[in-house]
Amino acid sequence: MELTPLKTKKYIHKALLDPQLKAAVDKATQTSLSKRQDKVDRIPYWEDLRLKANAIKREVIENLDTYLTQFEQQARANGVHVHWAQDGEQARNIILDLARKRDVKSIVKSKSLTTEEIHLNDFLIENGIETLETDLGEYIVQLMGQIPSHLTAPALHLTRVEIGKLFQEKLGIPYSEDPDELLAVARRTLRDKFLNADMGISGVNFAIASAGSVCVIENEANARLTVGLPKIHVAVMGLEKVLPDLNALPYFLRLLPASATGQMASVYVNLIAGPSRAKYGEGPEEMHVVLLDNGRSKILADPQLRETLFCIRCGACLNVCPIYQQVGGHAYGWVYMGPIGATLIPQYLGEKEGHISPFLSSLCGACHEICPVRINLPHHLLKLRNRVVETGNSPWFWVLGIRAWAFLAKRPGLYRFATWFPGKMQQLLPRETAFPAPGYTRKRALARFDRLGFRKRFMAEDKVKG
């Protein structure tokens, strides 16, 4: 499934006509929000956790070069091979090269948005290496040939009936829509793959600079199997994932599960400090960390927008966003969606490709209020809207509309006429009928113009108030 933010409008129209999608997104987002609130209510120091996490992230991001080199040095001392990749192509080639040199035939993967960002699966499969997602949701969307529709719930848009049919078709099993049975099938199929995989690829939730270790957080134990069974473990990590030391981790271990899945703690927190076979007699013989830039160093250049690099990918801003709730994740056209996606898309892909994304927000501020690291998303969305305009990437009809408005606004007489005239013309239409607006009124009605007009009404109100 090849999506692009350039076709966002098309995806939105499609999503709005899909009541099943709306029902699935509603159920998932409302369940997540309610579970989250239940946990937040049980943590009296929640707001202080958010403040502290913001301060830790700021310290790291403002000194990113120092923490990254410290991490690299410690990781190397632990026996980890550290690779630096400027973009997706370099990262993909590093991993393919590692796989080819070690005759890797099969790879198991745990959930990683960073690898989604660089389209790693398709690349490895095209190069003849079996690459399987093992998180249940990711496994389902991979079988479906889709990309995740939510940061933490990849198959959120699918019903159990669709998943049952998918398993019947792709895995050759009798149809069932019982979630227990569907999970049992996936568990059996993937257990075998885990035991025979040559390489495990994981993402990284956090990296600890002082210890040179990476932290992989999950609930299913698929990441534990991915990092613990194959001979080679490759962790793909965005540059921004580093934390100063282990004492910084507990703040995030409280914030992330509550915000993401409404849990007090994630089931598994894997802190991996190097290849464990030589030391512990089990686990990987080799461990590699690929440090991926892919535009992150460019995002750093803006003293305000660099805050978007604080994101811990919990997905809470998606759940609370009125736009996401209406259209789901695929409408955004990329691997990051919701309010955080709307800020990341133009920053990673450029204002031309991402010119619609920052406008996918009502700017209500709910995303800022819920964000566990207090990213001021509405502010950043506004700033990115400005950038879209400044770089000349606004659609022509917006530019024309604003120019027309500016022309009238500078001429009070004409402005008065222009705001009075449509109201008068409207009287020629049957009652309760509004002017048609091409496109807009195809699926909804435009409100009728006020009989008096804003100006007259305002002046009348002003007179009453004295």
Added chain:
Amino acid sequence: MTASREIILDAIRSSLKVPSNLPQIDEEADQRIRKSLQSITPRDAAGRLKQFAEELEKISGEFVPLGAETEIAGHIAGVMKENGYSELAFSGERAKSVARRLAELSPETGLVDGAEGNFEQRRDRIARIPVGLVEASWAAADVASLAVICDEVPSLLPHYLTECVFVLMNPKKLLANLFELFEKMTPSNGTNIVLVAGPSRTADIEKILILGAHGPKRLIVFPAEF
């Protein structure tokens, strides 16, 4: 890739020349967190254990208040019989000792030392064994998390490859919360650690919670001093 490293670091340094103008940081947040933690933390060991048990049950784990080896072995034998399990893989000295008691009580149980043999053989064998008996290095009461420091356990495999895992948790190493846990356990650099809170789970199909995703379906904790 040395060139990439330098290019990326140069780009970061160049970007960071523009100072941040984000709002001021509230420096006292951490002090307030500590104060709040103190006010909600049970003061004694019994209170912490009670909190751990309650939190564990909320996440579908099971807490069995038995500490003596014979009692623990008896409970395990009962669960194994009830579910038709015939083999158990163990990891750790105390776990080994409990496993021996289990063998006395139920001689037909097949016992496998999780640390014996080469890795590939152990991995393939333990993946087919339904029950694990393991030890936790530390625990945090407020989130019912068990910490396993890999330097201290002979094998991790029975922890996550089995379907039903029994965990021996030393109440003396039960700490109030995750903050204390990370302060106290002080792993040396290069140490692998796994925190476990309850049985593995997923809600990826219509948000319906199902236990036993790719790891254990049941996690049963005994407060056993060792």
